Amino acid sequence: MREQIQKWYNWLKQATSTEKQELAHVCSDGRQLWATDGHSLHARHVETGKKGHVTLDEDGLFQVNANGRLPDFAASLPQSQPIASIVVERDRLLQALAGQDQHVRLTFFAPGQAVELSSSGAYALVMPLEGLEEADFWQPESTAR
Secondary structure, eight states, X not given: OHHHHXXXXXXXXXXXXXXXXXXXXXXXXXXXXXXXXXXOEEXXXXXXXXXXXXXXXXXXXXXXXXXXXXXXXXXXXXXXXXXXXXXXXXXXXXXXXXXXXXXXXXXXXXXXSOEEEEOSSOEEEEOOOOSOOGGGOOOOOOTTO
């Protein structure tokens, strides 16, 4: 479990800011862990029951330090309904992204159709998966929702 926690923490830490001190931490609101640098947001469904900044203790487990005011990550969450939603295999999406140039355009055509990735010199199409239910997916909780 320690390796999984380290993996989750490292992924969350990637979304923290090195320029803005208030966004330099992985945070917990008790229901989920999250981090943002103001341009992207990563969240993980881990209930700690505590609010504060998150680090890993000497045993590699989550440790929540209740200090200061947490940024309002919920303000970054979309408040409208999506125009299209598809499900793709993560590894196929990563493979398609790996060949792209720095700026990638994602194009969504309609539910149940492929997602198109294109950049200045590369193109990929990732086909959707079918048969998964809404309950198979998690989103961060927000009091605004």
